[in-house]
Amino acid sequence: MPPHSNGSLSVVPLQEFVLEGFEGGREIQALLFAVFLALYVVAVLGNLSMIVLISLDARLHSPMYFFLKNLSFLDLCYSSVIAPNALANFLSLSKVITFEGCAAQLFFFSLLVTTEGFLLSVMAYDRFVAICSPLLYPVTMCPSACTRLVLGTYCGGCLNAIVQTSSTFRLPFCASHIDHFFCDVPPLLQLACTNTALNELLLFGICGLIIVGTTLVVLISYGYITVTILRMHSAAGRHKVFSTCGSHMTAVSLFYGTVFVMYAQPGAVESMRQGKVVSVFYTLVIPMLNPLIYSLRNKDVQAALRRLSQKLTVM
Template sequence: MVENCTEAMEFILEGFSDCLELRIPLFLFFLVSYVVTLVGNLGMMFLISIDPQLHTPMYFFLSNLSLVDFCYSSVVTPQMLANFFAQQKAISHPQCAAQMWFFSLFVATECYLLAAMAYDRYVAISKPLLYAVIMSPKICAWLVVGPYLVGVVNAVTHTSLTFQLRFCKPSVVNHFFCDIPAVISCSSSNTRTNRLVLLTLSFVLGTLSSGVILVSYAYILTAILRIRSVAGRRKAFSTCTSHLAAVTLFFGTLFFIYVRPSSRFSAEDDKVSAVLYTMAIPMLNPLVYSLRNQEVKAALGRLMQRRKFSM
């Protein structure tokens, strides 16, 4: 504990470069990315909701993934865009706590939603005749509620532990939002427990969700190899490629930031990685799933046809 500490009532978010030449291009780039994220995810949710042919477990999970992507990008990006031209990049403790809580909630939820989607693909490919029975509406609902419950536990744990710490003036957070490692790094308290809990919980949650995904794909690969025709193998594997791409980028980024030795901590590396999972991944997910999915393309075609006919 530091003596003569004046308790800070707000944090200063350092953000990106203060160079004017970089500030404007970065602002425009992130603004366009956020607009694409909103349009892509809200559009995916709308398309799935109105097209009866997409009312299947796979698209039920995809709709929830789009909702989570939309939410956790919106928790971070508007504040970051506003701070590009703000004189004081200040955020109060309650605002910072709320941002951390919701971000921790949605990130953990996405981990387990991706695991639920992997299990869904496993059942669809390995047990196609029992698919409708196994993936009943009740099971699908629990496979979505479960990730949210895990997210709540994750959010409550990290936010409550972080804001029990003491923060002295000036509390400068070397990040563009209230990310957990960046906030606890500017505390004057002993943060050993916080870092241990962050590492342990991230490792456990990440290992469990990625373990479900790896086991599911091991069974999927075994089932695909049993298919005799090359065309059949290609068709079966094509239903998983979009999900594999989303999983690789998402989990790779999170493990780089949250599961590594503190000696390798680099705030600048974290900012680059955070851009990936707060803006790039939510923007790319609906594009990947729509461009590589024939059913989504067909549903979009039917929507455009109906609109053309009504006009």
């Protein structure tokens, strides 16, 4: 790639970036390493446990748990895209990441996070069909339909990842120090030597459209679900439905809330110090919390855990 020219400034293509991460001396870095490691280990163990449990227990082979298994897979993958490199940088003096490595990290992170946003809306639609049209549920949410829905979420995530990564890494960069602990669009735009208005429009426009669209699907689905629940005569039935939907609504609120703060509001690019804290929440805390949210409030998952533990005890 030839050097770019920006007026009197010659911009040489970068071979690597430096991820500055969080400020502080060795003690602070060691503390952050311990916190990140604890969050990541719990996230990995929790999501792997959900994947194994749903795969092994035949009673959990339903559309709802098929989607939940895919959610755990996404949480496991996108936290793994960020955490290992961040942990290594806490103990490193150079904190260097190659140009290609940075682009790959951004691509896979965008792919997985966008896919999770779509998947959460699909899970809301699944609950809507199950509760509001139970007789049509086996046909509407048959295995082939569930597979197509999941593949569709990945296609949407891949499309957004291609757009964001290609538009960002076509920019000429004047500096190599990224004010973040991983490669993301907002901190990379701060290093560009040219006008980034189009890139910011793509970021806010596409991410905002995705968030608003998927949120509308969730709200409409749960609007119909709420009406159906209020018409139920059985208090036990209402409690069971509220318990199942409550877990999903908690996960949706946490995910969409933090992603909206980071990507779908003007000024997010400039407020990177606050953005780093928000990023920790949706890259590590939410993947750690999701298995707990769905297991602690779900009697089917708790029963499956007991059956699995009994089998392991016998063995």
